[in-house]
Amino acid sequence: MRWASKAAGAAYAERVRDNPDGQAMDAPWFAKRPVSAVRPGDHAWLAYSGAEERDRVIGTFVQEGLRTNEKVVYVTDAAPELLPGLGPAHRVDVEAYARTGQLRLISRREACLDRRGGFEPAMMLETLGREVDLAFGQGFRAVRLTTDHSWLLSGPGRPDLGPMLGCEHRVGDAVSPSTMAMAICQIDRHACAPDELLALRDTHEVLVEVNPEFDDGILKIVRTFEPNGLRVEGELDAARHAVFAEKLTQVSADRHRVHLDLSRLGFIDLGGLHLLARHATGLPAGRALVLDHLPADVEHVIEMVGWHRLPGLARGDGALPETEGVS
């Protein structure tokens, strides 16, 4: 298996992370990327909260591949019309793409199951390697690999996490030095226990998320799904009130409580606070706008002005959890 490697084997030497338990020995470090920024060499992880989040990430991943002469390999048992980015609404000619080999939908049995239907990590690795090798000859400039592991973790007769972690490590070791292959491993974050989720996450280097709703280098607005809301990064002032108000209105359209993750908010002006409070008072009774992970200096400003003068705003979680990419 070739994987179109940049420097064959070099990446192996740099990695010091496997111990006998398959756990990361070093403190995990992640690159967080919007789906459109995933690039060859990325072994990325998506713990989705539901179909909407999954479809927005994986759908984009699949479609961007098909649009740009990249091969898309999807290991799945689901019918094509049920897959992210390939449903009827997207008007993708699945058969045409399959004929040219640009879209490969591979069943689990074919990709990674032994004769008794058990998960066989080595087989998965072989399958992926073969597809990447083929792509090179087929003239595709890159290969996008994805599969959803949730079925392995729920279901009856579920295997130990060990083989899966081993498989992920090996996929990671194969993808990371590659100049052609990129992978997103999907998992329903409710499919297994939190500690297992963290262990699986730690076998990846890249955390993938939806593309930002807005990003001009000063303010970045990213949709969050669990909890439902927005992550607001950078600086919010009058120059960007309008776009922020628009995104806030969009995310408040359904009946969920709206949370704002402000952990990376560097600055918010009084007009911005005013906007939040005005929005909150317009919500149906009993639905507050929750401000999570407020940086201390921003919270200090709100305290000086008085929370009671910003009705409808509720203080949410204080400390930022260490479960990035998981919750």
Next chain:
Amino acid sequence: MSESFTHRLLPYDGVEGFLEGALPFLRDGVEAGDRVVAVAGPARELLLREELGPATAGVEFAAADTWYSHPSRTLADCLSDADATAWQGRRLRILGEPVWASRPPLEVLEWQRAEAILNVAFAGSDASLLCPFPSSLPAGVVAASRKTHPETVCGSRSLANPSFIDPWAYSAQCDGEPLPPPPASAEALKIDLPDLYWLRAYVGDYARRTPLPDEDLQRLLVAVTEVVTNALRHGEPPITLRMWTRTSGDPSLVCEVTDGGRWPPGTGYGLLPPRPPGAAPSGRFGLWAVRLLCSIVQIRTGDAGTTVRLHLRLPAVPARKAPTIDRA
């Protein structure tokens, strides 16, 4: 029965004079079932507790130094208290002696202005405020108190104060003097870009070279952004930001925003708290909040343009050793 708002001055000489005016005010309140608050230092509190006897149980005591923390905040908190008390069907009655002696002149001016504006803010409420003023205070402070209190207590009666003037007129008098010019060392930045990201980077860089504590930087940035946003939206070019540090008197970091426009009359200058506090914030919110975030805000507006000067107190320079006082 609902009574009308009163704001009375109690000029006094010595402890006897103080008690003569304060005790009936507090006792009447307790008897009437009012919410009675006495704002006092520790010595005054002891004295009042002793003299009030059983009535003490009906009086809340508040420490003067925390109560009088910031003119805009004290005014807003007091007003919220009055609203909340009225909701319970009671009247708020406050005996409050502001701390005058230890304040630098600029702060004294703002407290006096707050005493005047309070008459506007509380109009329509049924609160009752009594402000004792010892005759030992500087003549200027005593004279100003007669302009900001509509009535003076005289024995068991209260008399209209002939020197009382319209609160807004008083406030304008406070701003009668032109501001001293910025020092030659002030750094100036002309603002013509509506994106204030770069402005904040500039202000942050300057502030980090001063003793301003890190935790105060955010409120400085919020205050400057608000004033500049306001100038960009309603003012006229040129808009200029100047920054300097005041080392004499009360050490502070000063940020000044000037523009070529003139504010229309009746803007309120952010002196009145936004109301009602439970509803969505109104247009008054911005400048009023800027006052809360800064130690002092000075505003001058006229034909020559508008100047808003923000002061943030700096920690005293720790280099000099405090003189030791021999208490033996």
